[in-house]
Amino acid sequence: MHETLRRGDLGTIHVVKTCSRDHPCPPIEFLRESGGFFHDCASHDLDMICWLVGAMPERVFVTASVHSKEIAELNDVDTAVIVLDFSSLTKNRPGPIGIIDISRHGVYGYDQRVEVLADAGMVRSENQQAPGVILNAEKVTKSAPIKTSFPERYEDSYINSLERFIDTVQKGKRADISACDVVNISRLAHLCEESFKDGKPLEFKPIKLEF
Numbered sequence: 398m399h400e401t402l403r404r405g406d407l408g409t410i411h412v413v414k415t416c417s418r419d420h421p422c423p424p425i426e427f428l429r430e431s432g433g434f435f436h437d438c439a440s441h442d443l444d445m446i447c448w449l450v451g452a453m454p455e456r457v458f459v460t461a462s463v464h465s466k467e468i469a470e471l472n473d474v475d476t477a478v479i480v481l482d483f484s485s486l487t488k489n490r491p492g493p494i495g496i497i498d499i500s501r502h503g504v505y506g507y508d509q510r511v512e513v514l515a516d517a518g519m520v521r522s523e524n525q526q527a528p529g530v531i532l533n534a535e536k537v538t539k540s541a542p543i544k545t546s547f548p549e550r551y552e553d554s555y556i557n558s559l560e561r562f563i564d565t566v567q568k569g570k571r572a573d574i575s576a577c578d579v580v581n582i583s584r585l586a587h588l589c590e591e592s593f594k595d596g597k598p599l600e601f602k603p604i605k606l607e608f
Contacts, residue, residue, distance in 0.1 A: 398513065398520050402449055408516025410493040413449050415442040416510045418503030420545060422475075425467045434461070434474050435589040439499050443589075444582045446481060446495040449513060453581055454481035454495060458598040459589045464502065475501035479589055482598070506543035507550050525550060577606040 401407065419438060423431070431437035447453055461477035463469045481495030512521040524543040532539040544550040565572055581603045592599045 398511070398522055399449060401520055402513060402515070403451070407513070407518050407520065409487055409490065410450060410513060410515045411491075412494050412496065412512075412514045413446045414496045414498070414512045414514075415445055416498045416508060417442050418500045418508035419547075420503040420505070420507045422465070422501045425471075428468060428473065429471060433590065434468075434477065434501070435459075435586040435593075436583065438501065439477065439479060439497060439589060440582055440586045442497045442499060443479070443481075443585050444578075445511060446497065447582070447585075449511070450483055450486065450493050450495065452483055452486050453585070453603040454483050454601055455485060456482040456598045456600055457585065457588050457592050458482075459592040461593045468501070474593070477589075477593070480598075507546050508543065509550060575606075577604070580604065580606060 402410065417438070428437075458480045459477055461474040463474045463476070465475050468475045477497070477499050479495075479497035479499070481497075483492040483495065486492035506524070508524060510521070510523055512519060526543050527541040531541075548555075561573070564570070584604070585601055588599050588601055
């Protein structure tokens with residue numbers, strides 16, 4: 398997906414949407430020390446959208462709610478929609494919009510999807526399912542369930558990331574991710590918290606770090 402967008406196969410990006418619904422919901426002991434919903438949960442989607450777009454947003458707006466009494470007692474949320482504005486990324490035309498639909502409550506499995514709409518079409522990454530038979534009958538369709546948790550969903554990704562890290566260190570390559578990238582995503586997650594509390598869009602000004 399990333400290579401397709403970087404090559405410009407689909408032209409200018411209009412919308413990037415992610416859907417992330419956690420399963421199982423982490424224990425309250427973890428949530429108490431997690432840093433909050435936006436840092437622990439939403440930061441991955443923020444990173445994904447910025448990576449696909451190739452830039453940081455100018456503004457962010459968040460609306461959120463909480464359905465778990467235990468999470469409410471932590472003064473945290475468990476469900477949110479985040480809108481990212483990349484309006485000045487392209488000249489003489491609207492920039493991309495990022496939309497994150499995120500929740501702690503995916504009772505049906507670990508739900509992770511991303512979709513990009515652009516000038517010439519759409520590219521989409523769906524949930525992974527266990528191999529199995531798909532049944533199509535007159536009034537019902539049955540298929541294998543989606544993966545149940547992030548260790549199962551991203552097993553290959555963890556292996557690939559570790560192999561890439563080892564290769565980068567051994568060959569003295571430049572890392573794909575910079576310290577500046579990490580800091581800016583953390584700052585963006587914090588701005589999401591502030592936007593939710595203030596109930597309005599907030600401007601984001603990424604910083605540049607040199608080491």
